[in-house]
Amino acid sequence: MLISTSNFFANLSYYLSFPFVRYALIVSTLIALCASLLGVTLVLKRYSFIGDGLSHVAFGAIAIASVFNLTNNVWIVLPITIVAAVFILRSSRNTKVRGDAAIAMTSVSALALGYLLINVFSTSANVSGDVCSTLFGSTSLLTLTKGDVIFTVVLSSVVIITFVIMYNRIFAITFDENFAKASGMKTERYNLLIAIIIALIIVLGMKLVGSLLISALIVFPTLSAMRLIDNFKGVVICSGVTSVVCAFVGMILSMCFETPTGATIVAANLVVYLGFTIVSRIRGR
Amino acid sequence: MAYITCKNLSVGYEDGVVSEGINFQVKKGDYLCIVGENGAGKSTLMKTLLGLIQPLSGELTLDDITRAEIGYLPQQTVIQKDFPATVEEIVLSGTLTRAGKHIFYTKEDKKLALDNMEKMGITELRRKCYRNLSGGQQQRVLLTRAICATEKLLILDEPVNGLDPKVTAEFYGMVRKLNDSGISIIMVSHDMMAAITYASHILHIGKTQLFFGEKDDYLETCAFKKIGGLGGSDVN
Numbered sequence A: 001m002l003i004s005t006s007n008f009f010a011n012l013s014y015y016l017s018f019p020f021v022r023y024a025l026i027v028s029t030l031i032a033l034c035a036s037l038l039g040v041t042l043v044l045k046r047y048s049f050i051g052d053g054l055s056h057v058a059f060g061a062i063a064i065a066s067v068f069n070l071t072n073n074v075w076i077v078l079p080i081t082i083v084a085a086v087f088i089l090r091s092s093r094n095t096k097v098r099g100d101a102a103i104a105m106t107s108v109s110a111l112a113l114g115y116l117l118i119n120v121f122s123t124s125a126n127v128s129g130d131v132c133s134t135l136f137g138s139t140s141l142l143t144l145t146k147g148d149v150i151f152t153v154v155l156s157s158v159v160i161i162t163f164v165i166m167y168n169r170i171f172a173i174t175f176d177e178n179f180a181k182a183s184g185m186k187t188e189r190y191n192l193l194i195a196i197i198i199a200l201i202i203v204l205g206m207k208l209v210g211s212l213l214i215s216a217l218i219v220f221p222t223l224s225a226m227r228l229i230d231n232f233k234g235v236v237i238c239s240g241v242t243s244v245v246c247a248f249v250g251m252i253l254s255m256c257f258e259t260p261t262g263a264t265i266v267a268a269n270l271v272v273y274l275g276f277t278i279v280s281r282i283r284g285r
Numbered sequence B: 001m002a003y004i005t006c007k008n009l010s011v012g013y014e015d016g017v018v019s020e021g022i023n024f025q026v027k028k029g030d031y032l033c034i035v036g037e038n039g040a041g042k043s044t045l046m047k048t049l050l051g052l053i054q055p056l057s058g059e060l061t062l063d064d065i066t067r068a069e070i071g072y073l074p075q076q077t078v079i080q081k082d083f084p085a086t087v088e089e090i091v092l093s094g095t096l097t098r099a100g101k102h103i104f105y106t107k108e109d110k111k112l113a114l115d116n117m118e119k120m121g122i123t124e125l126r127r128k129c130y131r132n133l134s135g136g137q138q139q140r141v142l143l144t145r146a147i148c149a150t151e152k153l154l155i156l157d158e159p160v161n162g163l164d165p166k167v168t169a170e171f172y173g174m175v176r177k178l179n180d181s182g183i184s185i186i187m188v189s190h191d192m193m194a195a196i197t198y199a200s201h202i203l204h205i206g207k208t209q210l211f212f213g214e215k216d217d218y219l220e221t222c223a224f225k226k227i228g229g230l231g232g233s234d235v236n
Helices: A005-016 A019-044 A048-067 A074-094 A096-121 A127-136 A139-143 A146-175 A177-182 A187-209 A214-228 A232-257 A261-282 B042-050 B087-093 B107-119 B135-149 B165-180 B192-198 B222-226
Strands: B002-013 B016-027 B031-035 B057-062 B070-073 B153-157 B184-188 B201-205 B209-214
Touching: A005 A019, A005 A232, A019 A048, A019 A146, A019 A187, A019 A214, A019 A232, A019 A261, A048 A074, A048 A096, A048 A127, A048 A187, A048 A214, A074 A096, A074 A187, A096 A127, A146 A177, A146 A187, A146 A232, A146 B087, A177 A187, A177 B070, A187 A214, A187 A261, A214 A232, A214 A261, A232 A261, B002 B042, B016 B042, B016 B057, B016 B184, B016 B201, B016 B209, B031 B042, B031 B192, B042 B070, B042 B153, B042 B184, B070 B135, B087 B107, B087 B135, B107 B135, B135 B153, B135 B165, B153 B165, B165 B184, B165 B192
Parallel strands: B031 B184, B031 B201, B070 B153, B153 B184
Antiparallel strands: B002 B016, B002 B057, B201 B209
C-alpha cells in the first residue's frame, strides 16, 4: 500500500483526467456540504436519529423499487422518504419519550422488510452484492451521468440557498422553538421544510456513502465543529468546510488506495472529530 | 384600554380542561403575577396567552397589541445548555419578529440589539458563548432578547428558577425597571414574596379562578391566606 508522494500525485492527476472522477468529486462535496449544514440544526435540536431512521426507510424504498424493476428509483424513494420524514418529525414532537422508540421501530422494520423483499422477489443474480452496495455505498458513484450531476447540482443549490435565506430563522427555531413560535413564526412550516430537505439529502447521499453511513455525514461535521467553536455562525461554517474537505480527501484516498468510498469518507470524518477533540482538550475546555 | 382581556376563558389540552372561568385584564403599565399551586394551569394559561395552544372556550382578545409584539421569557430548555451561540446572536434573534420580510438583520435590528444589551448591562458579554455563562447571566440574555421583541408586554415564565437570592433580587430589579419604563409585565411564579412585593395585580388560579384584582385587595382574601400567606413555605 505504500506509495511515494510523487507517485500519489501522478496517480491523482491521472484520475482527475477522467470526467466521471470529476463528476464524482463534485457530487460528493456538494452532498457533504448540504448534509453538514442541515446537520447543525438536527444535532442541536437532538434530532440526529432522524437521519439514521430515514436512511433505513430509504433502503426499504429502494428495495420496493428494485422489486418493480424500476431503473430510476428516485421517484419512488424520494416520496416515501419525505412522507417518513414528516411522520417521524410529527411523532417525535407529540410524544417525546415514545418518539425515539417509534423511530427505532420504523427504521429496523424498513431495513428488515427491504432485505426480505429483495431476497424473495429480486431477479438479480447478485443479491448480497446489491444489498451491500445499498447499505455501504457503491461504485455507481463513478458511473454518474451528466444528468445525475446536474440534478445533484440543482438540488444542492436549492438546499444551500434556502439555508442561507432562512439562516436567521433557522437559528431562532433551533435555539428556542417556543420563543420563535410565540413571536409569530410559523415553526411548523419550517420544520416541514427541514424534514423535506433532510429527506432529499439522504436520498442523494445514499449513493455516496450508502444508507448505513449517511447519518455520519449529517452528525460528524457539526460535532467536530462544536468541539472547537463557540458561536453558531462559526459552527455552521466550520462544519461545512470540514465536511467538504473530508468528502474530497476521502474520495481521493479511496480512489488511490481502492478502498470503499463511503467508509473512507466517514473514516476521514472520524479522524477529524478525534483530532478536534484532542485540540479542544489541549486548549483546556 | 387593555392589551389583553380574558372573559370566562377555559384553558387546557385536547384531553381536558386544566383551568376554567378565568377573567382578567392587563392594561398598559400593569405588572400582573399569575400564582397558583403546581398543576393549577399557570403554564397552560400562559401558553394560551402566547398563542402556543388554543383556548378551549371563552374569549381572549388582544387590543392595540399583536402576538408578535409580546415578548416572552421561556424557561430554559435542555437544548440551550450546550448550545454554541454568542450572546449577540441570541439577542439579535429577538428582533426577528420585527424583521417582517427582511431576509437578514437590518442596521436598525443590530442597533436595537446593541442598545438593549447596553440597557441590561451585558454589552461586555456579547462575544461570549451562551453555554459558558452563569445562570443569572443566561437569564439576563434571554430577557434582553425578549425586550428586543417588544415595547409593550413581557410574559415571564418562572424566571428565577434556579437562581441564587442575590441574582434573583437583581433580576426582579431589572424587571421592575422595565415595568417603570412602561412595559406591562405578566409573570408566572411560585415566588409569592416577589409577587406581592413587585406586582400591581394578582391572578390566582386553581381549577377555577380564585382571585383577580389589585395586590392590596389580594392580601385581604382567603385565597392568599389559603396558600399560606407570608408565613407559608412559598415565601422561602
